[in-house]
Amino acid sequence: MILLPKVISLTTEDYLIALECAKLRWRDSLRDGRRDSVRPKSWQEALTIHHQGACAELAVAKAFGIYCPLHVNQFSGMQSDLPGNISVRWSKRGTLVVRPNDSDGTVVLVTGDAPDLEIMGWALVQDVKQQPLVDPGGMGKPCHMMDAHLLNKQWG
Numbered sequence: 001m002i003l004l005p006k007v008i009s010l011t012t013e014d015y016l017i018a019l020e021c022a023k024l025r026w027r028d029s030l031r032d033g034r035r036d037s038v039r040p041k042s043w044q045e046a047l048t049i050h051h052q053g054a055c056a057e058l059a060v061a062k063a064f065g066i067y068c069p070l071h072v073n074q075f076s077g078m079q080s081d082l083p084g085n086i087s088v089r090w091s092k093r094g095t096l097v098v099r100p101n102d103s104d105g106t107v108v109l110v111t112g113d114a115p116d117l118e119i120m121g122w123a124l125v126q127d128v129k130q131q132p133l134v135d136p137g138g139m140g141k142p143c144h145m146m147d148a149h150l151l152n153k154q155w156g
Contacts (some may be wrong), residue, residue, distance in 0.1 A: 002154070003154060004152075010055055010058075014055070018055040025072055031044065058116040060082060064086075089110070099144075100143075105125055106125070109122070122151055127146075128146045
């Protein structure tokens, strides 16, 4: 049984692997003209967010003892971030975000800045979808949000 929150420290190698993945994700976002769901971001800020997300996936995989494939070009409903139908969400603010089109499964919230990331907890996607829809950035991309204190704190 893993008790959460739990801080995971990435190695230099983990950090660099996540950076390579982030660069590919960022390139594809630019190429495909995808816009941010909250507000427009500079290239540097967008790359940083992709990097933090990839680092978060690695941190959860390390904490839970599972393989981390670091997919590129996989989006909601296509394939989960980690085996076992686990999606990982990184948040600067400690709020778990789920979109209406997200597939059922488990979603894990991670906060902090690499190399030290904190796994805050987890929830079932269908439980997060019970929260009201909000559009925090006014960009026409509503989501369901759940604060970290409402998340499950035990894994396994």
